[in-house]
Amino acid sequence: MRSVFFLLILTLFTIICASPAAATTPTRDASAAGRLIRLPNGLAVYIIRDARFPLVCTRLYVRAGSANEAPGQAGISHLLEHMVFKGTEHRPKGQVARDVEALGGYLNAATSFDKTWYMTDMPAAHWRMGMDVVKEMAFQARLDPRELEAEKNVVISELQRGEDSPMRKLYENLQTAGLGNTPYGRPIIGYADTIRAVTAQDLRDYVKRWYQPRNMLLLVAGDIEPEAVLAHARKLFGDLKNSGDLPVPPPLDLADAAGGPRVEVSRGPWNKVYLGIAFPAPGLRDLRSVELDVLSYLLGGDGTSAFHRKYKYEKQLVDSISVDNMSMARAGLLTIVAQLDAGKVESFWRELTADLAALKAGDFSAEAVRRAKFNLEDGMDRAGETLNGLASWKGSVQFDLGGEQAERNLRFTQRNVDESQLQNAMARWLAPEQARVRVLAPEGAALPDLEAILQKNWPAGKGAQKASTTHASAEKHEVIQLGEGRTLILIPDATAPYISLDLMLPGGNALLRPEQQGLADLTARLL
Incomplete structure (x- = not known):
């Protein structure tokens, strides 16, 4: 996860169970060195000793999220995450949470496109309980059919509540359009009919297929003795077996990632217009996406960025505008999102599409580029002040990025992004034919012909200026x-x-x- 801004967007695409976790920013604190061990069954164990606080954070990551699901089982990852709170082989419904909270701990779980993770934050004296609980949730959930039928109603209600938030709905519309021809083109929570269709046996089969030790990472960070943690990990997880071969996800063709019509307007009970543009982008481990991180910050990362200055302060056409680069495992999505009055849509859209067509890296001063890179890296570092932030980032480094060397590569790449790289990124990824525009508008609001304006100002085949040929x-x-x-x-x-x-x-x-x-x-x- 490369920036505070990316994390805010990813939060919209991460479904969290139990009580909501406090928002934190991941850290890239190089001083918090960890120890990575792989058990004979393939389980990766990452241990970080940090005695600043009398706390221990435990995270169990499973490389299984909504992008791993069959279309007919959309939402099964998230539904399973709900069900682990409904009783285990050793604890009845609700007992896991009561046992953790009785010791002053915190319990939660979350599902994203590419992973599911179980988490506990415990007083240091009770770190074993934290490890025991995440293991029990992942591998010993009861999955009672009666509880499952009741929980389906809870999940479907959650799905319906998401429709009430215009910004959340807009981001989901952008995601399902911008990556519509990929496994990321389905919402993490699934659909009412696919949720209804899941059986308890489907959940057991899903666990057997994906919840294999070699497909998981156990992270324990805090005031602990690493050897004691490793010994307990071997005791808890060492006898687990892998159940079979894991499918290798095929590469994604990002040139054909976007789906559906280029422009689509939805009407609803909103007082404002919520307008967004999405472009398919490279995935998390593709270092070309770092260039888009910097570009996103330059365009809409903070109050001094180009689009903020022009559209919010100078032209006063929008209430808010943001540009974000969200990176998943195999694909990404660059989004431009604005909230504005219906009467200002035409002026804003004409200006924005013309600006995108004429955009070039030379528009940004060297100082602006330097400042963007500095702020992105600062955002990566600051949350090392909390143990939860440290655990979250280090888990992402190991599980998502690919380890500490990958983090160093990413930092190096970000620090060295230059004008020619930004120009190449614009030409490669900001293509009007790949753009997907989604709008939520009030009932009865008069809107211009957005497609016609887009075609006139930024015709297909005309990227954001020609790619540079002078990059090193x-x-x-x-x-x-x-x-x-x-x-x-x-x-x-x-x-x-x-x-x-x-x-x-x-x-x-x-x-x-x-x-x-x-x-x-x-x-x-x-x-």
Whole structure:
């Protein structure tokens, strides 16, 4: 999770059970070094000793969310998360929460597109209880059919309540349109008919398929002794077995990710117009998405950003406007969202589409770019002041980003984003043919022909200016002949903090006589 702004948007696409957790910002506190151990069954255990507070945060992550679901079972991940609070093999309904809260602890769970996680925050003296509880919830839920039928009504009511929040509804509309042809094109909570159709056996089958130790991460952070935590983890989780092969998600074609009509207006009981544009974008581990993080901040990250200054303060066309880059595992979504009066929609839309068509990286000063990168990194660091924030970010680093080296790569990339990279990002991702516009408007409000204005100001095939050809990664390589058949090739690329060297020599089995076959492999192994 790359910024405070991304987290605010992701919160809209994360379904949390039990009592709402306090909002926190993840941290990239490099000083909080952890220890990563993998048990023989494949379970990753990440232990962070942090004695600043007499607390322990435990998180059990499962790589299974709404993007893993079959379309006919949309919402099963979130429904399962609800059901783990309805009793386990060892505790009746409600007892888990009572046991945790009786010790001064906190219990919760959440579901997103790519994962489900179970969490406890406990006084340090009771850290074992925190670990016991997340294990029991994930692997020993009773999944009683009668409780399931009752809980379906709760989830469907939750789904219906989401329709009452115009901003939440707008973001969901943007998500389902901008990524409509991908597994991210369904809401995390699912649909009423798919929720109704889930059986207790479906939930058990889902757990068997996805809740495998090698598909999970246990994180324990706080005032603990790491060896004691590791020993307890082995005791609790060491005997768990993997039930079979896990499917490998196929790559997504982001060029064909968007679905549905380009512009769509919904009417409802709202007093304002809520207008949004969504563009498919790269996923979390794709470092090209870092360029979009910086661009998003420049356009709408805070009160001094370009769109805030122009549309809110100078032109006074909107009540609010934001630009955010949300990154999931295999795809992302860049969104521009505004709230405004119906009478100002035409002026705003004409100006915005013209600005997007003419947008170029040179519009931003070097100081503005530097400030954006500084604020993004500051947002990543500040929550190290809380143990919950530390645990949340470090869990994301290990489980989502791919580890501490991935975090270092991301930081390096962000610090080195330059004008040419921003220009390339605009040309590649801000394409009008990929845009999906969704509007929530009051009943009876007169709106202009948004599609016609879009086609006129920003016709398909006209991206946000031409891609730069001067980026370091695209610079021409240098070939140096060293003589005697030796060639040195130098390829500049500043997008990752590495120097990579390959030495290739003529050879191999094709040059050997039949009785010498295997000599090349033996030589390589010896070297």
